[in-house]
Amino acid sequence: MSEPLLQVKDLEVYYGVIQALKGISFHVNKGEIVSLIGANGAGKTTTLHTVTGLLRPKHGSIVYDGKDLTKVHPHKIVSMGLAHVPEGRRIFQNLSVYDNLLLGAYTKNDKAKINDQMEQVFEQFPRLKERRRQLAGTLSGGEQQMLAMGRALLSDPEMIVMDEPSMGLSPLLVSEIFEIIKTFREAGKTVLLVEQNAKKAMTVSDRVYVLETGSILTEGNAADLVNDERIKKAYLGE
Amino acid sequence: MSIISTLINGLSMGAVYALIALGYTMVYGIAKMLNFAHGDVIMVGSYVLFVFTMKSIKNPFLAILLAILFCVILGVLVECIAYRPLRGAPSLAVLITAIGVSFLLQSVAQLIFTVTPKQVTMFQFNSIEFNGLTIKTESIITLVVGMIVMIALTVFVNKSKTGRAMLAVSEDRGAAQLMGINVNRTIVITFAIGSALAAVASVFMLFIAPVTDPTLGAMPGIKAFVAAVLGGIGSIPGAMIGGVILGIVEQFALKYEFLASYSDAIVFAILILVLLVKPSGILGKKRHEKV
Numbered sequence A: 001m002s003e004p005l006l007q008v009k010d011l012e013v014y015y016g017v018i019q020a021l022k023g024i025s026f027h028v029n030k031g032e033i034v035s036l037i038g039a040n041g042a043g044k045t046t047t048l049h050t051v052t053g054l055l056r057p058k059h060g061s062i063v064y065d066g067k068d069l070t071k072v073h074p075h076k077i078v079s080m081g082l083a084h085v086p087e088g089r090r091i092f093q094n095l096s097v098y099d100n101l102l103l104g105a106y107t108k109n110d111k112a113k114i115n116d117q118m119e120q121v122f123e124q125f126p127r128l129k130e131r132r133r134q135l136a137g138t139l140s141g142g143e144q145q146m147l148a149m150g151r152a153l154l155s156d157p158e159m160i161v162m163d164e165p166s167m168g169l170s171p172l173l174v175s176e177i178f179e180i181i182k183t184f185r186e187a188g189k190t191v192l193l194v195e196q197n198a199k200k201a202m203t204v205s206d207r208v209y210v211l212e213t214g215s216i217l218t219e220g221n222a223a224d225l226v227n228d229e230r231i232k233k234a235y236l237g238e
Numbered sequence B: 001m002s003i004i005s006t007l008i009n010g011l012s013m014g015a016v017y018a019l020i021a022l023g024y025t026m027v028y029g030i031a032k033m034l035n036f037a038h039g040d041v042i043m044v045g046s047y048v049l050f051v052f053t054m055k056s057i058k059n060p061f062l063a064i065l066l067a068i069l070f071c072v073i074l075g076v077l078v079e080c081i082a083y084r085p086l087r088g089a090p091s092l093a094v095l096i097t098a099i100g101v102s103f104l105l106q107s108v109a110q111l112i113f114t115v116t117p118k119q120v121t122m123f124q125f126n127s128i129e130f131n132g133l134t135i136k137t138e139s140i141i142t143l144v145v146g147m148i149v150m151i152a153l154t155v156f157v158n159k160s161k162t163g164r165a166m167l168a169v170s171e172d173r174g175a176a177q178l179m180g181i182n183v184n185r186t187i188v189i190t191f192a193i194g195s196a197l198a199a200v201a202s203v204f205m206l207f208i209a210p211v212t213d214p215t216l217g218a219m220p221g222i223k224a225f226v227a228a229v230l231g232g233i234g235s236i237p238g239a240m241i242g243g244v245i246l247g248i249v250e251q252f253a254l255k256y257e258f259l260a261s262y263s264d265a266i267v268f269a270i271l272i273l274v275l276l277v278k279p280s281g282i283l284g285k286k287r288h289e290k291v
Helices: A044-051 A074-080 A097-104 A111-124 A126-130 A141-153 A171-186 A198-204 A229-236 B002-031 B038-055 B060-086 B091-113 B137-159 B161-171 B173-178 B183-208 B218-231 B236-255 B263-277
Strands: A006-015 A018-028 A033-037 A059-064 A082-085 A159-163 A190-195 A207-212 A215-221 B127-130 B133-136
Touching: A006 A044, A018 A033, A018 A044, A018 A059, A018 A215, A033 A044, A033 A171, A033 A198, A044 A059, A044 A082, A044 A159, A044 A190, A074 A082, A074 B173, A082 A141, A097 A111, A097 A141, A097 B161, A111 A126, A111 A141, A126 A141, A141 A159, A141 A171, A171 A190, A171 A198, A190 A198, A198 A229, B002 B038, B002 B133, B002 B137, B002 B161, B002 B183, B002 B218, B002 B236, B038 B060, B038 B091, B038 B183, B038 B218, B060 B091, B060 B183, B127 B137, B133 B137, B137 B161, B137 B183, B137 B236, B161 B173, B161 B183, B173 B183, B218 B236, B218 B263, B236 B263
Parallel strands: A033 A190, A033 A207, A082 A159, A159 A190
Antiparallel strands: A006 A018, A006 A059, A207 A215, B127 B133
């Protein structure tokens, strides 16, 4: 088997004296959708923030595409092909939809390529095209999530990490968002997904890691874990 | 009739306050700090103008360019040496550092140039007579140049890639980093722009009164801060509006004898009033507290 695209080993992260991650290891292969699921406070967001450089680990390594990310400045990580769709979307509310998308392509300089990507994003999210002159803060929750995803796509990433993309959305929109995540895989992108909606996450994922208070409780193929009694009870509410 | 000339004086004074307020508001918006040494950059600019118009080269245009260059370098150095190591420190520590930088700049100026005011005459201006109305040429120049600079700045911030990055950092520093924006570089650029605007303001200050001393920047600096708060600190158009309002109010206060000696008090009363009634200022947005 070839090297995984993302390999995280023995990651330990602290907030002051409080240990948020107690040495977790996981990997994501190229072309996979991998989910980290778990309750509030399990360390899912902390993991993603450490991967994309917003937090620094005390111990452990994060190797992406053969390079150690723990020493790389966060603003350089996106140009390595790793895009982050953060929790709560964090779109730039006071800027237009179009400017938000352009900021997604901040590390790119080829104007023609950017326009090309922009057209593709508008094709996938026609509502963003209709509203491109509007301030992003005036969009609905679902549209804001689409903008956050479109913004990530404009950096032309090889891998996208997504933090709670379904948070605060209606069931119909949640399904729509997960359909979009599937299209990422079809486009050859690799996805690392963090979700509280474990059931939905498992339906789109290849593999799943279950986090509990800073450690990995269990891992496996999504198809197997769906039938695991423990997982069913604790995370799927069955 | 004299109301019109007071209005023009007010607008031109307002343009000066607006230029200074822009430095406060941009740095506040992007670096989330109050740079109380900003006013003293004006003073440094005025001494560069003094040296190069009165002592050597004696070319006012070249002196203005050198003043801008010198202030930009100063602003960048202050950011890199004094403020950058405190990124993430409590805001009180940063504020005290800024006040320290302010004292440092004033003291160094005092060491080099002494406290004796220095005469800096760059140009000879004539007044324009128009329908019995006397208008100072320097007021018109200040107003026109100030407007051009502010329009250019607005276009730069809203249309250029660097400007967009500045807006992104000011709204959400973490998300901006995720876009690949180098936050430190963006903050340095902001300090450079603010200092360049302060240098331009120093030229206009010397139009109004052609003398400088080490405390030249203190009063206009603090008034421009009031203007920035009035317009809504962090907002670029807010700083422009706040500056102009302040300039006009001050000039009209100076026009009437019974108010003239209170003109500074009126300016600061505005600050207190804004903080009481609408702390976010005219164009300021309410802060979205994340829950």
